[in-house]
Amino acid sequence: MKAVFTYDNNRLTIALSGELDHHGARDIMDKIMNKIDDTLPRDCHIDMGKVSFMDSSGIAIVLKAYKKVNAIGGRLWVENVQKQPMHVFDAAGIDRIIGISATV
Amino acid sequence: MKEINKMKLEFPSNSVNERFARSAVAGFISQLDPTLEEVGDIKTLVSEAVTNCIVHAYPNEIGRILLKVSIYEKNLVEIIVRDYGKGIEDIEKAREPMFTTGGDERSGMGFTIMESFTDSLKVKSTPGKGTTVSMKVKLSQRVRLR
Numbered sequence A: 001m002k003a004v005f006t007y008d009n010n011r012l013t014i015a016l017s018g019e020l021d022h023h024g025a026r027d028i029m030d031k032i033m034n035k036i037d038d039t040l041p042r043d044c045h046i047d048m049g050k051v052s053f054m055d056s057s058g059i060a061i062v063l064k065a066y067k068k069v070n071a072i073g074g075r076l077w078v079e080n081v082q083k084q085p086m087h088v089f090d091a092a093g094i095d096r097i098i099g100i101s102a103t104v
Numbered sequence B: 001m002k003e004i005n006k007m008k009l010e011f012p013s014n015s016v017n018e019r020f021a022r023s024a025v026a027g028f029i030s031q032l033d034p035t036l037e038e039v040g041d042i043k044t045l046v047s048e049a050v051t052n053c054i055v056h057a058y059p060n061e062i063g064r065i066l067l068k069v070s071i072y073e074k075n076l077v078e079i080i081v082r083d084y085g086k087g088i089e090d091i092e093k094a095r096e097p098m099f100t101t102g103g104d105e106r107s108g109m110g111f112t113i114m115e116s117f118t119d120s121l122k123v124k125s126t127p128g129k130g131t132t133v134s135m136k137v138k139l140s141q142r143v144r145l146r
Helices: A022-039 A056-071 A083-092 B017-032 B036-057 B091-095 B110-117
Strands: A002-008 A011-020 A043-054 A075-081 A099-102 B003-012 B064-072 B076-083 B120-126 B130-138
Touching: A002 A022, A011 A022, A011 A056, A022 A056, A022 B017, A022 B036, A043 A056, A043 A083, A043 B036, A056 A075, A056 A083, A056 B036, A075 A083, A083 A099, A083 B036, A083 B110, B003 B017, B017 B036, B017 B064, B017 B076, B036 B064, B036 B076, B036 B110, B036 B130, B091 B110, B091 B120, B110 B120, B110 B130
Parallel strands: A011 A043, A043 A075, A075 A099
Antiparallel strands: A002 A011, B003 B064, B064 B076, B076 B130, B120 B130
16 A cells, blocks of 8 residues: 655645555555645545555545544545445445545 | 355454455455456455454454355355454444444444445354354356356
8 A cells, every 4th residue: 555645736635556455554544644734735635546445444544534634624535436445435425525536 | 055165264363464365255256257346345345354353353462363255056155254352242333334443543334334245244243252244245147157
């Protein structure tokens, strides 16, 4: 599990790649939270185009990041989600809270 | 129900084994020629159940996890994940959406997802003795097994 961050003009993009399970989430959870703290973004994108597998550990990461960004008045959304992770988001009903869009 | 094939694995509750467990099950069920979506669902189920053992059954130790998969007639797959750890005090509560004892690193959605992706989900637990999760999934019949 890898996270690559780009920050420009109040916009933080977090590009995740690999398999997002509990093992992978432990590696990147703190990095993501620290980056949000450092940059205080107005817009935060999580790009999941390269996440080939995700379980409920991914939901925890997205929710935690969402709460943090929301608390500083920013917006967060998740994009480029592949089929399997999208099925997990759908089963949990996360799209009722956070904007999530599928890969095109 | 006639059992056609089965496998059994045992491994320690190291989180690095989550990926191994779901890949092994995906490999085993490949003989049923599942769709990509079905493989994704099965891998998710294994990942959720094994993660529960790692996080909740053995919070402060490394313990044994037993994973059994059986294939029955008509493409029915049964996955059993068993641990010998802490056990669950209140199974009803544990199955509620958003409920977790795992802090904000866990979403509390594991059982909700398992229920959504299975045709049947059974959880048996004895505090202090361990937990057994049994999941049944019926795959589409694209090919008939000999």
